Each structure stands twice: as structure tokens, then as C-alpha cells.
Amino acid sequence: MTQKHGKNIVIIGAGVIGLTTAIKIQEKGDYSVTVLAETFPTDSKCIRYTRGHHVSAATDDLRQQQLERETLDVMWKMSALGDGAEGCFLRAPQTEYYISKEGNPDLSFSPNFQRLEASAFTNVAEAVSAVTFSALNINTPTYLPYLLARFLGCGGHIIRACVQHITQVLEGGVEAFADNRSGGKPIDGLVICAGLGARTLGGVEDKDLYPVRGQTVLLRAPWVEEGRSLVVESGSKTYIIPRRGGTVIVGGTREANDWYPIPRPETTVDILEPCTPSVRKEREPTVEDLKPLIIEEGCGFRPARRGGIRLQSEWVKVPGSERCMIPVVYNYGHGGYGFQTSWGSASVALDLLEGALAEGPNMSM
Ligand SMILES: Cc1cc2nc3c(=O)[nH]c(=O)nc-3n(C[C@H](O)[C@H](O)[C@H](O)COP(=O)(O)OP(=O)(O)OC[C@H]3O[C@@H](n4cnc5c(N)ncnc54)[C@H](O)[C@@H]3O)c2cc1C
Numbered sequence: 001m002t003q004k005h006g007k008n009i010v011i012i013g014a015g016v017i018g019l020t021t022a023i024k025i026q027e028k029g030d031y032s033v034t035v036l037a038e039t040f041p042t043d044s045k046c047i048r049y050t051r052g053h054h055v056s057a058a059t060d061d062l063r064q065q066q067l068e069r070e071t072l073d074v075m076w077k078m079s080a081l082g083d084g085a086e087g088c089f090l091r092a093p094q095t096e097y098y099i100s101k102e103g104n105p106d107l108s109f110s111p112n113f114q115r116l117e118a119s120a121f122t123n124v125a126e127a128v129s130a131v132t133f134s135a136l137n138i139n140t141p142t143y144l145p146y147l148l149a150r151f152l153g154c155g156g157h158i159i160r161a162c163v164q165h166i167t168q169v170l171e172g173g174v175e176a177f178a179d180n181r182s183g184g185k186p187i188d189g190l191v192i193c194a195g196l197g198a199r200t201l202g203g204v205e206d207k208d209l210y211p212v213r214g215q216t217v218l219l220r221a222p223w224v225e226e227g228r229s230l231v232v233e234s235g236s237k238t239y240i241i242p243r244r245g246g247t248v249i250v251g252g253t254r255e256a257n258d259w260y261p262i263p264r265p266e267t268t269v270d271i272l273e274p275c276t277p278s279v280r281k282e283r284e285p286t287v288e289d290l291k292p293l294i295i296e297e298g299c300g301f302r303p304a305r306r307g308g309i310r311l312q313s314e315w316v317k318v319p320g321s322e323r324c325m326i327p328v329v330y331n332y333g334h335g336g337y338g339f340q341t342s343w344g345s346a347s348v349a350l351d352l353l354e355g356a357l358a359e360g361p362n363m364s365m
Helices: 014-025 062-077 139-151 167-171 195-199 265-279 286-292 344-360
Strands: 007-012 030-036 088-100 131-138 159-160 191-192 209-220 227-231 237-243 249-250 294-305 310-317 325-332
Touching: 007 167, 014 030, 014 139, 014 310, 014 325, 014 344, 062 131, 062 265, 062 344, 088 237, 131 237, 139 159, 167 191, 167 325, 191 344, 195 209, 195 294, 195 325, 209 265, 209 286, 249 265, 265 286, 286 294, 310 344, 325 344
Parallel strands: 007 030, 007 191, 030 159, 088 227, 191 325
Antiparallel strands: 088 131, 209 249, 209 294, 227 237, 237 249, 310 325
């Protein structure tokens, strides 16, 4: 694709939200987009960067359902045979078991959705209902570099930077962080996709953000071909998710405001215990049987937000300049749903940006 020189848009953040939003804006053709971020997908693993894994847990929040449906449509096409992103996904049968009949998410929009008769899930003692459908499981260590490559391939730019305050970008542009540090080239719009980083990023400092720590175990178990989740009260889950390439991710812990950055050994045992029957079928299995299958233990912080995802725009005055106000779009706080809402959220962010640029700073927003 030839590079176009349109309005200069800067995005802070190179997680799934920042990169998807960057692609959506860059591929529109009217913009030149630069992503500024402290961490990129090609870096080694780090607690300041989140990775999730699948696209099929919905919610009863209508706005979020809409974001998830749009994302599933886009990703389903990306996972089709022959698409450039096909290798990032696995389409696999998924069964969700519920311990309550009330308050379960509506997943009926999922491909091949079916409610199971009680006789079909007697093997899960706690379950009172269950549904099955085709899930789209993402191999995030492949998908995030794919997004980065696609963004660069359509003419996008990246700069590694730790932004302390958004005024640094509003006044100095991206050059303030580039090697020559000249500063001053004006930007036309700023999009904040900093995940949990928006809690401390100057000029945003959103104290409604908080971490929900999740710990997982990655196993080599190519014989597991179906995903299973046990959904307990408050929506938390114990899950087994097969990924392309013969690995299986097992997890489900959710601890709000727990900032511990490395896996706890006792939690690994708690995670493995309920999934032993699914992983080893040939005899009565134990956690010890599973230990040789472990590739790695992981943990991350879901960037949760009281009030849900922040998708908003406002005009912010450029300091030290008579000149102008710049539209700032906020797209962060995706909690445990960042992958499965990414394309829907990016569409809303693009609409907010284009609406602001079209209307100008005098309109009330
Ligand atoms: C165990 C676990 C399981 C999960 N399972 C799922 C799942 O099944 N489905 C799903 O959809 N989601 C899942 N998630 C959630 C998902 O991983 C997150 O919602 C998503 O990764 C958030 O993406 P993000 O781009 O908003 O934030 P991040 O990936 O954290 O990216 C933030 C970016 O902003 C940058 N940044 C922050 N502050 C600054 C600054 N001041 N200056 C410069 N750069 C900055 C960072 O460097 C980084 O590049 C799971 C998460 C965990 C931990």
C-alpha cells in the first residue's frame, strides 16, 4: 500500500487495543498514524503488558455485546482458510457449564450455538445448565505481532516512549520522543489506549482503573481439541482453552487489586486440579501427572474499570500555545474482554475521532 500523508494522529499504547485502533485509523487512508508505547508485542513478556486468549465470553451489558459481536465478525473472517491472520486463530468447539440458571451471558450469537439437555452434562456435578458453540481461540503471542506487522505494512509508524503527561505529545508531537527530539510538529488528534497505564498517565490519571490479576498455565496437550469453562458466581471461570499448535491454556483466577507480578506456585496447583480429567483421560490423573506438560506459568493484570470501558472524546487545550485545542479520544479499561471487544472498540474510537475533527472544538461533546 502506498503511504498517504493525511492528518497526524498519535496513539499511546501498543497492546491489542492500541494496535487495532491504529490499524483501523491508518487503513482508512486519510491519516498518518504513529503509535507511541513503552512496550511492544515483540518485547519479552512483562507484567506491564497484557495478553488474553479467547473471543467467546459475552456479558449482559448491551454496549459490550455490540462490541463483541462486531469483533467476532471481523475475527471470524480473519480466521478463515487463506486469510493472512488464519494462523493466529483456532476455531474449536466450546462448552460452558453454569452453576446458576440465572444471570448467564447470552451467547446465542456465537456460531453453532446450542443449549444442552441436562442429560448431556451429568459429568459436571456442579452444573445446572450448559451451552455449546464454536469458539475462536486466539494465539496471542502470534496475533499481537501480526497486528504490529499489519500496521507497519500499511504505512504506520512506531516510537518507543514512556509518556509522562499527555501534554508532552499535545505540545511536542511525536518528534519530542524521536531520536532528534526536535519537537513541535503539530498533531491533529490523540488516542489514549494505555490500558492500566491510564491510571498513572499524566493528564488522564483515571482512578477508576484497577487490576484484576489472572494466573494461567500453558500446557503441551495436542490431544485436547475442545474448550470447556465452568462459570461460577460473579462471572469468574475455570477454563481449558486449546490453541493452534497443540498447546492448551488453563486458568481462571480473578483477584481484584492484587498487584503481585509473578505466578504463585500454590495457585498453579489450584488451577491444574479441576482440569486434570480433561487433559489426561487414560487413567485417574493427578496434578503431578500434568507437571511435565507445563510449558510456562503466567500472570497478568486485566485493566478493569469501574463504569466499564472508557470510549469518549474531548477537546484539550495545547499548553504553551495560543494555537489550538486537540481532540483526545479515550479507548481503555477493557478488563477481561480486550481481545474480544478490540475491533468493535476501534470502530467506536475512529467514529469519535472523525466526529470530533468534523465538528471542531466549539461543539459540545
Ligand atoms: C489471565 C488473563 C486472561 C484474559 N483472557 C481474556 C480473554 O479470554 N478474552 C479477552 O478478550 N481478553 C482477555 N484478557 C484481557 C486482555 O488481555 C486485556 O483486556 C487486553 O490485553 C488489554 O489490552 P490493552 O491494549 O488495553 O492494554 P495493554 O495490553 O496492557 O497495553 C497497554 C499499552 O500501553 C502502553 N502504555 C501504558 N502507559 C504508557 C505510557 N505512560 N507511555 C507509553 N506507553 C504506555 C503499554 O506499554 C502497552 O503498550 C485476559 C487477561 C488476563 C490477564
